[in-house]
Each structure stands twice: as structure tokens, then as C-alpha cells.
Amino acid sequence: xxxxxxxxxxxxxxxxxxxxxxxxxxxxxxxxxxxxxxxxxxxxxxxxxxxxxxxxxxxxxxxxxxxxxxxxxxxxxxxxxxxxxxxxxxxxxxxxxxxxxxxxxxxxxxxxxxxxxxxxxxxxxxxxxxxxxxxxxxxxxxxxxxxxxxxxxxxxxxxxxxxxxxxxxxxxxxxxxxxxxxxxxxxxxxxxxxxxxxxxxxxxxxxxxxxxxxxxxxxxxxxxxxxxxxxxxxxxxxxx
Numbered sequence: 454x455x456x457x458x459x460x461x462x463x464x465x466x467x468x469x470x471x472x473x474x475x476x477x478x479x480x481x482x483x484x485x486x487x488x489x490x491x492x493x494x495x496x497x498x499x500x501x502x503x504x505x506x507x508x509x510x511x512x513x514x515x516x517x518x519x520x521x522x523x524x525x526x527x528x529x530x531x532x533x534x535x536x537x538x539x540x541x542x543x544x545x546x547x548x549x550x551x552x553x554x555x556x557x558x559x560x561x562x563x564x565x566x567x568x569x570x571x572x573x574x575x576x577x578x579x580x581x582x583x584x585x586x587x588x589x590x591x592x593x594x595x596x597x598x599x600x601x602x603x604x605x606x607x608x609x610x611x612x613x614x615x616x617x618x619x620x621x622x623x624x625x626x627x628x629x630x631x632x633x634x635x636x637x638x639x640x641x642x643x644x645x646x647x648x649x650x651x652x653x654x655x656x657x658x659x660x661x662x663x664x665x666x667x668x669x670x671x672x673x674x675x676x677x678x679x680x681x682x683x684x685x686x687x688x689x690x691x692x693x
Contacts, residue, residue: 454479454480454481455477455479455480455481455502455503455568455569455570456480456481456483456499456500456501456502456503457474457480457481457482457483457501457502457503457504457505458482458483458484458485458486458492458495458496458499458501458503458504458505458528459471459482459484459485459486459504459505460485460486460487460489460492460495460504460505460506460507460510460515460518461486461487461505461506461507461510461533462487462488462507462509462510462511463507464487466507466533466554467485467487469554469555469556470505470533470556470561471485473556473558473561474565477565480503480565483495483499483501484499484501487510488510488511488512488513489510489511489512489513489514489515489517489518489521490512490513492504492506492510492513492518492522493513493518493521493522496518496522496525496526496528497522497525497526500526500528501528502528502529502568502569502570503528503529503530503531503568503569504528504529504530504531505531505533506518506519506530506531506532506533507532507533507534508532508534508536508539508543509534509536515532515534515539516539516542516546519546529549529567529568529569530543530546530547530548530549531548531549531550531551531552531564531567531568532548532550532551532552533552533554533556534551534552534553534554535553535554537553539551549564549567549568550563550564550567552564555589555596557588557589558585558589559627585601585632585635585636585639586600586601587599587600587601588601588616588623588625588627590616590623590624590625592623597623599616599618599623601636601639601641601651602639602651602653603618603619604616604617604618604636604641604651605617605618605619605650605651605654605670605671605672605674606648606649606650606651606654606670606674606676607629607632607636607641607648607649607650608629608647608648609628609629609646609647609648610624612626612628613625613626614626614627614628614629614632617674619672629647629648629649632649633649636649639651640652640653642682642685642686643682643685644666644668644676644677644678644679644682644683644685644686645676645677645678645679645682646679646681646682648676650668650670650676654670654671654672655668655669655670655671656669656670656671657669658686661677661678663680664680664683665677665678665679665680665683666678666683666686668686
């Protein structure tokens with residue numbers, strides 16, 4: 454069991470971390486703090502294994518919290534902040550990760566997997582199994598929230614995945630295999646080793662060679678399914 458403490462002066466930020474931790478039954482939250490001095494007292498009293506720690510707070514900042522608590526207890530720390538300029542200093546004090554707000558579920562999963570004891574508890578695999586409710590994308594200086602139902606199809610692009618959403622395309626650094634697992638509950642199927650499709654966006658299937666299909670989407674996009682991945686399309690046809 455990993456004992457976690459959440460420290461942030463913003464109630465919504467604490468709620469976000471609490472919600473993300475709700476998917477990890479082997480993590481228990483031992484407390485929440487809205488200020489630095491309160492955090493020092495909680496760290497010393499509760500001796501948590503892991504602290505999700507904001508940087509900028511009204512009394513003591515995150516680094517001052519660690520400095521004050523260090524003589525008594527020094528937990529593993531994940532900094533959670535809206536500012537990226539403290540990243541270097543965070544790793545100088547041996548933080549295990551540095552998350553930018555709003556915290557993306559995939560990045561949170563990575564941070565939690567780095568916590569002491571996470572691998573033994575199987576947290577990495579368990580968090581991967583949760584359906585994605587939205588994807589958080591940073592593009593053109595903005596933060597976009599994309600719901601799975603808004604995505605037409607997704608293609609692999611090296612280490613990135615390209616989300617085709619209407620006339621727009623957005624890149625995310627999530628492997629296609631993981632997206633396939635997490636979006637299956639939303640009606641996505643793999644049609645090729647480098648493409649998964651929202652079934653609701655399929656207009657028609659044109660039989661091709663050796664049991665393959667040309668998958669025609671409602672916007673006119675055409676994708677050729679591979680024989681290895683046509684079974685999912687057969688199931689769609691049989692269920693109709």
C-alpha cells in the first residue's frame with residue numbers, strides 16, 4: 454500500500470489528484486493540505502510514502518516544505534504546478550516527477566508508476582485498463598480537451614499518434630496500442646497496424662482482396678484494413 458499526501462492551495466487541483474488516485478486501490482490518501490506549513494506538519498506526522506506537491510503556495514513554497522520536513526521525514530515527491538520553470542530545481546531535490554497542470558491522466562500514470570513500490574502493486578497495468586474519458590492536448594498555445602466520441606480515426610506516426618478530429622489533426626505522445634486498449638470501450642477498432650477507427654464514423658466497407666476491406670469513413674477518408682485486423686470488422690458486420 455502506498456500512502457499519499459496531496460498538497461495544493463487550490464481546491465480544484467486537490468480534487469483532480471484525488472480523482473486520478475481513485476483508480477488506484479493500492480494507494481491510500483492520508484491527508485490533503487492547502488498550505489506549506491500545514492504540509493510540513495502532515496509530512497512529519499503521517500510519514501507518507503508519496504507527496505503530490507504544489508510549488509507556489511501562500512506561506513511556504515514546495516521547496517521550502519521539503520527543506521523544513523527533511524530532518525524528520527523525506528517522502529518521494531511529485532511536483533504538480535502550472536509553471537515549467539521550476540523543473541530543473543525539482544529534479545535537483547530528487548523529485549520523481551514534475552507534472553504540469555492540468556494534469557493529464559497518461560502523465561499521471563507515468564508519475565505514479567515511478568513511486569516506490571508501484572511496480573510490485575501492479576499500478577501501472579491497472580491504470581492502463583481504465584477507459585479514456587478525454588484527451589488533453591497542448592496545441593497552438595492552448596489546452597484542448599478532446600472527447601473520444603469526437604475522434605474520427607487515429608494513425609501511428611513514429612512515437613506520436615495523430616488524432617483526426619473533423620478537419621483538425623492533433624498529435625499526442627501515446628502509443629497506438631495503448632490508445633486502442635483505452636478507447637475500446639468507446640467503440641474504436643484497429644483496422645491496420647498503424648490505424649484505429651471510431652466505428653460510428655464508418656460509412657461503408659468495400660470488400661478487397663483476401664478478406665481485407667477498404668474502410669470508407671463519413672468524411673470520405675479511405676483506409677485499407679489488413680487481413681490480420683479484419684476480424685474486428687467481420688464482427689461489426691455480423692452484429693449488424
